[in-house]
Amino acid sequence: MNERRDNELGDALRELPLPELGESFYDDLVTRLEGRQPAAHEAAAHEAASRTSAHEAAARETAAHAAAAIEVPAAAHDDHAAQALRRRSRRVGRRLRITAVAAGLAVGLLVLNTLVGAPGSHEPGAPTSAIALSQAPRLPFQTFKLPPGLRLVDYTDRYAVLFIGRHEGPLDPGQGGHIYLFDLTTTKYREALARPVNIWLHWGIDGARLSNDWLVWQESDAGPLVHREAKLYAARILPGLELGPPRLVADRRWPDAQGTGSFRDPFAYAVSADRLVLTQYDPRNDASTLSVQALPDGERTTLWKGSGACSFVLDGSSAVVRSATPDGSRFFTFDLRTGRRVNAFDARTATPWWIADFSTHAGWVAWTEQKPLPTAELDALPASAYRDATRLYLRSPAGTVYRIARGGEEPWFAGDFLFYRVARGDRAGVDLNTLKRFSLGHLSGVLRFLDSSGYTDHVVIAPRRDNRPHTVIRVFSLPTTAQDVAVRYLVVRAASVLPDAAPQDLADLLAPDSPAARREPFVTAGRVLLADRRGYTFSKADTTVEVRSVDFGTAPGSVVIAALVSTALERKLVGRDAYDVAQRQTLHTVTLVAVKGRWLVARDEYRDPLLPRYLQAGGAPASEVERARAELAAQ
Amino acid sequence: MMSDLCLNLARSRPPSRPSTGVHGVTNDDRANDVAPSVLVAAQRGDAQAFATIVRHYEYRLRVIAYRILGDAHLMEDALQDAAIKAYRALPAFRGDAALGTWLTRIVYTTCLNYLAGARREVLSIDGELPEPDAYEPDTAEVISLRSDLATALATLSPEHRAVVLLVDQEGLDYQTAGEILGCPAGTVGSRLSHARMTLRRALRQERPVGEKL
Numbered sequence: 001m002n003e004r005r006d007n008e009l010g011d012a013l014r015e016l017p018l019p020e021l022g023e024s025f026y027d028d029l030v031t032r033l034e035g036r037q038p039a040a041h042e043a044a045a046h047e048a049a050s051r052t053s054a055h056e057a058a059a060r061e062t063a064a065h066a067a068a069a070i071e072v073p074a075a076a077h078d079d080h081a082a083q084a085l086r087r088r089s090r091r092v093g094r095r096l097r098i099t100a101v102a103a104g105l106a107v108g109l110l111v112l113n114t115l116v117g118a119p120g121s122h123e124p125g126a127p128t129s130a131i132a133l134s135q136a137p138r139l140p141f142q143t144f145k146l147p148p149g150l151r152l153v154d155y156t157d158r159y160a161v162l163f164i165g166r167h168e169g170p171l172d173p174g175q176g177g178h179i180y181l182f183d184l185t186t187t188k189y190r191e192a193l194a195r196p197v198n199i200w201l202h203w204g205i206d207g208a209r210l211s212n213d214w215l216v217w218q219e220s221d222a223g224p225l226v227h228r229e230a231k232l233y234a235a236r237i238l239p240g241l242e243l244g245p246p247r248l249v250a251d252r253r254w255p256d257a258q259g260t261g262s263f264r265d266p267f268a269y270a271v272s273a274d275r276l277v278l279t280q281y282d283p284r285n286d287a288s289t290l291s292v293q294a295l296p297d298g299e300r301t302t303l304w305k306g307s308g309a310c311s312f313v314l315d316g317s318s319a320v321v322r323s324a325t326p327d328g329s330r331f332f333t334f335d336l337r338t339g340r341r342v343n344a345f346d347a348r349t350a351t352p353w354w355i356a357d358f359s360t361h362a363g364w365v366a367w368t369e370q371k372p373l374p375t376a377e378l379d380a381l382p383a384s385a386y387r388d389a390t391r392l393y394l395r396s397p398a399g400t401v402y403r404i405a406r407g408g409e410e411p412w413f414a415g416d417f418l419f420y421r422v423a424r425g426d427r428a429g430v431d432l433n434t435l436k437r438f439s440l441g442h443l444s445g446v447l448r449f450l451d452s453s454g455y456t457d458h459v460v461i462a463p464r465r466d467n468r469p470h471t472v473i474r475v476f477s478l479p480t481t482a483q484d485v486a487v488r489y490l491v492v493r494a495a496s497v498l499p500d501a502a503p504q505d506l507a508d509l510l511a512p513d514s515p516a517a518r519r520e521p522f523v524t525a526g527r528v529l530l531a532d533r534r535g536y537t538f539s540k541a542d543t544t545v546e547v548r549s550v551d552f553g554t555a556p557g558s559v560v561i562a563a564l565v566s567t568a569l570e571r572k573l574v575g576r577d578a579y580d581v582a583q584r585q586t587l588h589t590v591t592l593v594a595v596k597g598r599w600l601v602a603r604d605e606y607r608d609p610l611l612p613r614y615l616q617a618g619g620a621p622a623s624e625v626e627r628a629r630a631e632l633a634a635q
Numbered sequence: 636m637m638s639d640l641c642l643n644l645a646r647s648r649p650p651s652r653p654s655t656g657v658h659g660v661t662n663d664d665r666a667n668d669v670a671p672s673v674l675v676a677a678q679r680g681d682a683q684a685f686a687t688i689v690r691h692y693e694y695r696l697r698v699i700a701y702r703i704l705g706d707a708h709l710m711e712d713a714l715q716d717a718a719i720k721a722y723r724a725l726p727a728f729r730g731d732a733a734l735g736t737w738l739t740r741i742v743y744t745t746c747l748n749y750l751a752g753a754r755r756e757v758l759s760i761d762g763e764l765p766e767p768d769a770y771e772p773d774t775a776e777v778i779s780l781r782s783d784l785a786t787a788l789a790t791l792s793p794e795h796r797a798v799v800l801l802v803d804q805e806g807l808d809y810q811t812a813g814e815i816l817g818c819p820a821g822t823v824g825s826r827l828s829h830a831r832m833t834l835r836r837a838l839r840q841e842r843p844v845g846e847k848l
Contacts, residue, residue: 007803009834010806012784013784013788013800013803013804014804016784016785016788018694019701019707019710020697021693021710021711021714025711025715026686026689026690028715029682029686029718030682030683030686032715033682033685033686033718034682372723372726372727373720373724373727386720389723
């Protein structure tokens with residue numbers, strides 16, 4: 001009787017609705033696994049090796065850590081911060097000369113318990129520096145809805161590319177796939193490619209990558225599992241998200257669909273400006289070739305050839321390739337313009353660890369070391385054991401190696417930050433300016449960042465997994481954007497006293513109803529009025545902004561930027577040719593907040609003895625003038 | 636040959652409702668295992684072969700993950716994490732347990748870790764701006780939430796929920812369920828008894844006396 005009841009209970013349980021997995025679940029999984037494919041082979045080898053040498057490896061590691069006792073000089077970290085800020089400064093200013101200065105404050109936050117790694121290599125169990133955890137930043141984001149069934153496959157700071165593969169999604173009636181482009185600056189999207197070039201052969205689109213200038217996509221004659229023939233096409237991205245005529249840039253035919261290589265993607269490829277970088281794996285010889293191809297003229301240059309599979313990451317005009325070695329990995333950096341190798345370094349791992357994935361930007365390299373999970377069939381492991389089996393390292397351009405996180409993996413760089421994944425979908429990051437670590441949290445469990453995308457300066461785009469009834473992506477603005485806004489604000493503010501300055505230019509950069517919005521327009525008006533009373537006008541403003549520090553604010557969703565503003569104001573006497581130049585240097589602490597996905601200035605703190613007078617002359621409320629007087633007195 | 640096998644398995648969707656054994660009677664999980672060639676390929680690092688394995692056991696894995704976590708997105712996250720974990724451990728898999736049992740245990744422990752992690756403070760970056768999109772829950776989720784049985788099931792602890800799902804829904808024997816749950820067969824029995832009693836009690840409140848479940 002009971003058994004019958006329990007059968008009925010089982011039947012009832014089976015009747016309960018059960019959500020299906022998302023359409024991209026297996027694609028995502030295979031993508032993540034293939035990023036680790038060489039590692040899996042190594043894992044098997046390491047597993048065998050570790051049975052005989054586990055004690056030896058452990059002893060080596062212990063000895064290495066015991067030897068780590070020398071502290072990192074503070075100056076070394078200053079250099080890193082300075083380099084990061086200089087990179088940032090170069091991006092910000094065309095007409096500005098911004099000299100980045102290292103903020104020494106980061107040094108005090110570091111836990112310095114080890115020594116500097118030797119430049120050019122990272123030895124197994126080598127000494128590393130730890131990084132302190134700080135608060136979580138609140139990144140502003142905008143959410144966009146796109147047609148259903150699309151899969152985000154690549155993005156830059158300007159465009160994102162999404163596609164529907166063959167036989168996927170309700171929009172594709174067996175047409176072999178579509179490619180959509182999304183313009184982040186205009187927030188417009190468009191179906192850029194309605195069907196494969198080889199639709200007449202019943203080919204389908206397998207994926208796409210892009211730069212700000214070119215779109216490259218792969219077509220093949222079969223489903224994603226087995227490729228017999230595949231082709232890469234490229235087309236220029238034209239205004240209005242139109243595509244130029246497609247041109248064939250690579251062609252590959254597999255001799256035998258039953259071979260082991262047939263399961264692999266024919267190409268691994270990515271685009272940087274007008275350069276296509278691609279690897280081709282030869283399963284017969286277990287060898288890989290990395291090449292770069294100029295898309296305008298098709299000229300191809302081989303960058304690297306080696307045994308086994310290789311993987312690469314683009315960073316601006318360079319590509320970093322990783323090749324597995326018996327005791328770790330070797331990283332080579334190539335200049336895509338010249339094809340030259342510009343540097344290399346080895347990351348050696350102690351048995352049974354291997355390097356699973358990596359990312360790079362401006363000389364920084366982050367990689368994940370993992371080891372096989374031991375005898376999981378006896379007892380599936382708790383999360384702590386999983387974390388113990390994964391380590392994330394960050395190597396500075398100067399060669400210092402930091403151990404970032406136990407359990408961290410899948411690193412990628414964006415806007416002077418290193419982001420990475422920790423257990424159960426959480427995301428975390430490291431601020432390269434200050435070398436502080438932070439947690440991004442779990443992102444509500446529905447977002448995931450796009451793995452293996454190239455470096456981006458201003459944005460991180462995360463697709464949502466639940467793509468019904470729309471494809472939804474979120475575009476997160478990085479604090480690098482906030483820094484750009486702060487610099488623009490300081491320049492606009494300095495120039496706001498010029499006769500041809502539009503007041504709206506300044507107002508557009510201020511958060512509504514913020515302290516800055518309540519004060520700065522009066523300051524400008526007061527300065528102009530006082531100058532007028534004295535018989536002169538401002539005729540020219542030359543401003544340089546020297547960014548001192550960028551940090552997340554204490555208020556949620558805020559960024560605080562300290563900058564030294566040097567202004568040379570040319571003043572002309574009314575009705576005469578005479579002029580003089582007044583030079584000032586003022587340290588500003590600008591607080592920005594995210595408003596509807598944009599960074600805006602909410603507060604601008606600086607010391608100016610004339611501030612109360614400006615406010616009074618500009619017609620500011622008495623309370624505002626009194627506040628300025630009180631603040632001045634307090635300073 | 637192996638490639639054909641991989642291809643065929645990979646392209647076939649998992650059965651929506653697998654056949655099950657009879658409770659209390661040994662139901663060897665090995666009978667449902669994937670072909671050895673697929674396992675070997677996956678152990679050598681063939682990601683597609685491994686995906687084939689996951690597909691093969693997908694229904695059971697979804698049952699465990701969704702019923703324990705109660706959220707479709709968390710289910711996907713947990714299954715991804717568990718799959719990565721299993722892939723990395725696969726070279727060390729020696730077949731002491733059936734592959735499906737082993738994989739299910741990894742999913743089960745991953746889900747328990749998710750639940751444990753959910754209790755800690757989560758720093759969300761979503762808090763600053765209002766969510767612009769109002770998402771309607773998945774139809775399946777709505778129905779599930781409204782279901783008496785699902786509601787009753789949700790009152791059970793994850794451990795008790797898992798045991799009733801594995802034994803009553805999936806038809807596993809106590810020994811296999813114990814391997815997945817990491818407890819002796821006797822504990823499986825006692826947990827099952829408690830779970831069934833709780834479910835019946837909860838459901839009886841909604842049904843006329845004497846009506847079958």
